[in-house]
Amino acid sequence: MGTFKIEGGHQLKGSIQPQGAKNEALQILCAVLLTPEKVTISNIPDIVDVNKLIMLLGNLGVKTQKNGPGSYTFQADDINLSYLESEQFKEEGRGLRGSIMIVGPLLARFGKGYIPKPGGDKIGRRRLDTHFEGFIKLGATFRYNREDYFYGVEAKKLKGTYMLLDEASVTGTANIVMAAVLAEGTTTIYNAACEPYLQQLCKMLNRMGAKISGVGSNLLSIEGVDELGGTSHRMLPDMIEIGSWIGLAAMTRSELTIKNVSWGDLGQIPEVFRKLGITVERKGDDIHIPEHKDGYEIQNYIDGSILTISDAPWPGFTPDLLSIILVVATQARGSVLVHQKMFESRLFFVDKLIDMGAKIILCDPHRASVIGHDFKSKLKATTMVSPDIRAGISLLIAALSAKGTSTIHNIEQIDRGYENIDERLRAIGAKIVRL
Incomplete structure (x- = not known):
């Protein structure tokens, strides 16, 4: 079983090219x-x-x-x-x-x-x-x-x-x-x-x-x-990987450019991240995420009620990115309800985030309420096991933003969906080692 060792808390910088879908x-x-x-x-x-x-x-x-x-x-x-x-x-x-x-x-x-x-x-x-x-x-x-x-x-x-x-x-x-x-x-x-x-x-x-x-x-x-x-x-670029890099930039308060994203095929992905308060800028066919020095604030609905982000068939929001949304929300200002309609076991990785200090209430197998820290309290490093591809990348993002050195086991799950991820992350400044 492969393992990543991650030293968190470092800002990243540069550009990253998404893999094929x-x-x-x-x-x-x-x-x-x-x-x-x-x-x-x-x-x-x-x-x-x-x-x-x-x-x-x-x-x-x-x-x-x-x-x-x-x-x-x-x-x-x-x-x-x-x-x-x-x-x-x-x-x-x-x-x-x-x-x-x-x-x-x-x-x-x-x-x-x-x-x-x-x-x-x-x-x-x-x-x-x-x-x-x-x-x-x-x-x-x-x-x-x-x-x-x-x-x-x-x-x-x-x-x-x-x-x-x-x-x-x-x-x-x-x-x-x-x-x-x-x-x-x-x-x-x-x-x-x-x-x-x-x-x-x-x-x-x-x-x-x-x-x-x-x-x-x-x-x-x-x-x-x-x-x-x-x-x-x-092939098109992988929209799930593009969403992962948006989340990574926000959580590590880094300035990143995601190259050649095929904007016309991203659907609601940029807008959903904007609802979390993340600045997603279009530059040609690239996405630029500026450094969020002052964090990011979740938008409420017009009537002031708490924002709900849920998955739906295209052109709705893809279920594969709800794990990323959940992690990113742990450091936002404000609260959000994440509603995973399609799969009843996909939110079960939140116990790992709670161990890291995140404020999450798992309401039932399909819904989790997240209260953001606004970066006033960093997530703490821990040892964890990746249960599936999307939870794996979410835990990796959490570890890269956390204080201290984290260990993620069963990284074969991450390798199933992300190409040479440790090399590509090191190229933009991440402290990650494959053991």
């Missing part, structure tokens, strides 16, 4: 299975979850060529379908949440797709019903082996249909879209997710020859085609 990468990489032609993808983040998926695709028979840092060419012209029923696949597929998204492309092109129950963060229930209900509506037969938690769908030919998704699942929408592009006839998906990363997937599929309309809305229409061709694609 993890959540986009997991969708885009699975889409290479839809064509036998070459697909070149750039700005791929060098992180554990993405590298696991690239390895899994290689074991499935996808030819993989690394062109340079973050750039790969994939060709799925000789797929080994027998790998899907091997013990090796059951083990490797189980270790990665994103592996579920190979099912749609495999089902569409080869008539069958299998997956063991995927792993990922321990943040509460993350059901797969939306994915498989969509495949069944397209004409697939579903089976599930309860003994070894193994899912399967099979179909001679998928047929387009209308469907109303039970939830606006990003991965569910992506999986169903990838299945529908090669289906016979037209598929209409209502209550579809419309996140920028899903828009990126649809745009890439259209360049490959798919016919998807309504991109960016919650109503997608997909006219099935017989085959798809190759293309090239560049």
Whole structure:
């Protein structure tokens, strides 16, 4: 189990470049299975979850060529379908949440797709019903082996249909879209997710020859085609990492510039941080966070009631940044209620922050009330364990702002989503060592 040792209380300075988007990468990489032609993808983040998926695709028979840092060419012209029923696949597929998204492309092109129950963060229930209900509506037969938690769908030919998704699942929408592009006839998906990363997937599929309309809305229409061709694609910067750096700058009262953030795809992220009193300046396509010498003050609602920050499907605020918001609020002036609607275990890391001296009341599994210190009382260094990716980066930010030297164990969770984070933080002045 890896460990970070962090000496907190130091101001940081400089600029930082966000990595390619993890959540986009997991969708885009699975889409290479839809064509036998070459697909070149750039700005791929060098992180554990993405590298696991690239390895899994290689074991499935996808030819993989690394062109340079973050750039790969994939060709799925000789797929080994027998790998899907091997013990090796059951083990490797189980270790990665994103592996579920190979099912749609495999089902569409080869008539069958299998997956063991995927792993990922321990943040509460993350059901797969939306994915498989969509495949069944397209004409697939579903089976599930309860003994070894193994899912399967099979179909001679998928047929387009209308469907109303039970939830606006990003991965569910992506999986169903990838299945529908090669289906016979037209598929209409209502209550579809419309996140920028899903828009990126649809745009890439259209360049490959798919016919998807309504991109960016919650109503997608997909006219099935017989085959798809190759293309090239560049990932967006990771909006969750961008939000993490905004929070880091505020908590350490540092002046930071976040480079090439693709402002048009950030949605409400800058505005939500502004509601916490943080100055978020736009400079071209960069974000500049000035030094907050006098701290930052949480805005109340117009009627004076306490601010609530909650997650919602896009264009609402992403749930992946609520952990960051919660940490940043611990040093604000004022109070805020953080409401995590989607996952019932994601706020359980707050006990670590309370140990560090934060004033947080965990109201229930979904809500936490934070009373800010206004930097009059610094968080205290401690030893902690990272429970998931987003809580891990939040605890790291807390440690960098705290008084004394902190230790974070199980940093493999952080490495799953953040590329070379210790090196990049040292480059802007952080005192962090990987043990």
